[in-house]
Amino acid sequence: MSLQFxxxxxxxxxxxxxxxxxxxxxxxxxxxxxxxxxxxxxWGTYATLAVVGTISAMFGxxxxxxxxxxxxxxxxxxxxxxxxxxxxxxxxxxxxFSRLRKQEQAIIVVMGSFxxxxxxxxxxxxxxxxRPTYFSRAIQIAMPVGFGIRITPDQIALLLLTAVLVxxxxxxxxxxxxxxxxxxxSQNPALARIAGIDVASVVRVTWVxxxxxxxxxxxxxxVLVQIRPLMGFxxxxxxxxxxxxxxxxxxxxxxxxxLIIGLAEAGAVQLIGAEWRAAxxxxxxxxxxxxxxxxLFGVRER
Amino acid sequence: xxxxxxxxxxxEAGYEPGVPIVRGASITVNKGEIVVVxxxxxxxxxxxxxxxxxxxxxxxxxxxxxxxxxxxxxAHTMVRLGLAFVPQxxxxxxxxxxxxxxxxxxxxxERRQSPARIEEMYAAFPDLLRQxxxxxxxxxxxxxxxxxxxxxxxxxPKVLVLDEPSAGLSPKFVSMVFEMLSAIRKSGVTIxxxxxxxxxxxxxxxxxxxxxxxxxRHEGVASTLWDDPVVxxxxxxxxxxxxxxxxxxxTGGAA
Numbered sequence: 001m002s003l004q005f006x007x008x009x010x011x012x013x014x015x016x017x018x019x020x021x022x023x024x025x026x027x028x029x030x031x032x033x034x035x036x037x038x039x040x041x042x043w044g045t046y047a048t049l050a051v052v053g054t055i056s057a058m059f060g061x062x063x064x065x066x067x068x069x070x071x072x073x074x075x076x077x078x079x080x081x082x083x084x085x086x087x088x089x090x091x092x093x094x095x096x097f098s099r100l101r102k103q104e105q106a107i108i109v110v111m112g113s114f115x116x117x118x119x120x121x122x123x124x125x126x127x128x129x130x131r132p133t134y135f136s137r138a139i140q141i142a143m144p145v146g147f148g149i150r151i152t153p154d155q156i157a158l159l160l161l162t163a164v165l166v167x168x169x170x171x172x173x174x175x176x177x178x179x180x181x182x183x184x185x186s187q188n189p190a191l192a193r194i195a196g197i198d199v200a201s202v203v204r205v206t207w208v209x210x211x212x213x214x215x216x217x218x219x220x221x222x223v224l225v226q227i228r229p230l231m232g233f234x235x236x237x238x239x240x241x242x243x244x245x246x247x248x249x250x251x252x253x254x255x256x257x258x259l260i261i262g263l264a265e266a267g268a269v270q271l272i273g274a275e276w277r278a279a280x281x282x283x284x285x286x287x288x289x290x291x292x293x294x295x296l297f298g299v300r301e302r
Numbered sequence: 303x304x305x306x307x308x309x310x311x312x313x314e315a316g317y318e319p320g321v322p323i324v325r326g327a328s329i330t331v332n333k334g335e336i337v338v339v340x341x342x343x344x345x346x347x348x349x350x351x352x353x354x355x356x357x358x359x360x361x362x363x364x365x366x367x368x369x370x371x372x373x374x375x376x377a378h379t380m381v382r383l384g385l386a387f388v389p390q391x392x393x394x395x396x397x398x399x400x401x402x403x404x405x406x407x408x409x410x411x412e413r414r415q416s417p418a419r420i421e422e423m424y425a426a427f428p429d430l431l432r433q434x435x436x437x438x439x440x441x442x443x444x445x446x447x448x449x450x451x452x453x454x455x456x457x458x459p460k461v462l463v464l465d466e467p468s469a470g471l472s473p474k475f476v477s478m479v480f481e482m483l484s485a486i487r488k489s490g491v492t493i494x495x496x497x498x499x500x501x502x503x504x505x506x507x508x509x510x511x512x513x514x515x516x517x518x519r520h521e522g523v524a525s526t527l528w529d530d531p532v533v534x535x536x537x538x539x540x541x542x543x544x545x546x547x548x549x550x551x552x553t554g555g556a557a
Contacts, residue, residue: 180398180406187395194355194389195407195453196381299397 013262022210044215247298396439
């Protein structure tokens with residue numbers, strides 16, 4: 001039996017986990033399930049792709065950094081793309097979500113996010129067509145690392161990037177004043193205001209973090225798989241599953257949930273059959289919810 | 303007459319437009335005083351101080367803090383302006399440690415000041431120091447109240463406003479909370495509080511107002527208010543309050 005599924009699972013899990021952080025933060029701080037989160041992923045990826053295109057138009061063809069499939073344009077474009085995705089989220093909050101939040105009914109905001117999701121997705125198909133595209137068509141040679149496992153340099157780089165980002169976000173939310181304000185908002189928004197926390201700025205930080213990680217996850221999918229307008233929407237259910245599995249509001253939980261779901265999906269493809277891919281993660285999710293309804297790292301509401 | 307810290311004039315406030323709960327209330331709090339707002343259930347006591355703290359929409363009237371108009375100031379700016387509010391319930395962040403509850407309130411302090419200020423709070427409330435790593439949700443009722451008060455005090459407020467600090471506490475903790483407030487006043491903090499527990503509150507208060515149907519109907523020196531027949535009538539309908547129990551009240555009255 002090949003253990004390759006472990007690497008595949010970790011990679012899928014990283015993408016799911018990075019996305020799930022945004023889902024779990026939006027849920028615990030803004031108190032709604034953001035169904036447009038997957039579309040932030042896709043928009044971030046296309047924004048990054050557009051910046052890569054602009055850079056090669058300006059500087060001509062740039063050779064990739066060996067041993068990777070990408071050169072500095074992608075790294076620069078990813079930074080710009082992260083900024084643009086954050087702007088998109090802030091803009092969407094200003095024109096849509098902040099108005100809907102005033103009704104103080106979560107379901108209205110959730111439905112609004114459904115609408116936003118469809119609009120964003122259709123707009124992408126309109127601008128870029130629904131044909132898949134790629135950051136690079138170069139083929140990478142996977143290196144054997146023992147136990148029948150092979151890994152490409154791109155995959156190693158992206159796994160490391162995920163680890164750095166997760167650690168960074170974890171430290172930000174647990175060790176800084178901004179992070180404590182976010183925790184305070186999620187635990188008791190009324191008291192947070194009384195304690196002098198500016199709710200509007202916490203909301204902005206939440207969107208920026210969620211959107212930035214969504215963009216990175218999307219670009220990872222773009223580098224390792226392909227770029228499609230539906231790429232984010234297809235990740236929506238695994239991301240929600242990961243956030244719930246890990247316990248809503250918990251960042252380590254979201255990442256661990258993502259890895260479990262990623263590994264389970266990859267394992268199912270290897271051991272049972274590809275058609276079970278989606279089913280297995282949801283069987284695990286349901287089992288966890290029956291045994292521990294608050295998720296792995298969840299906390300009971302009061 | 304000493305310097306007025308908080309001056310509330312003809313305040314009308316309520317959660318829904320056209321349905322005022324506070325109906326033209328006027329109160330003042332002078333520097334260094336403890337002022338108590340009493341009144342029967344549903345008199346609008348909590349709504350009055352929540353409106354002052356920016357938590358209930360105000361439809362008429364003015365709130366002045368040190369002469370500055372704070373009537374329309376959003377709730378989250380109140381600590382910066384100098385008004386710290388302690389809600390009656392859910393007044394700590396339950397899943398954050400005691401220390402993080404204090405740290406998160408230091409947002410308006412200069413970063414370098416915060417650690418020293420937290421140590422000062424631990425010195426004033428040694429129980430909190432012993433529990434610094436405990437999630438606030440696991441504290442006892444009295445310790446939780448202590449943390450809520452420390453959280454409010456940490457920013458050096460001009461006035462500390464408390465909504466029924468003794469509510470839901472066992473008798474032992476009730477006296478502890480009032481002793482604590484008395485000590486806080488002695489350290490120079492001005493206090494406005496709403497209380498159901500009239501006897502204990504008047505014992506530490508300087509002046510008191512009786513609020514009925516959203517308007518202050520009577521004002522007096524705390525130590526004499528207990529025996530005032532008008533108060534008994536306003537407060538409880540007709541029945542006079544227990545007369546002999548107010549003797550341990552500190553004399554002194556308004557500073």
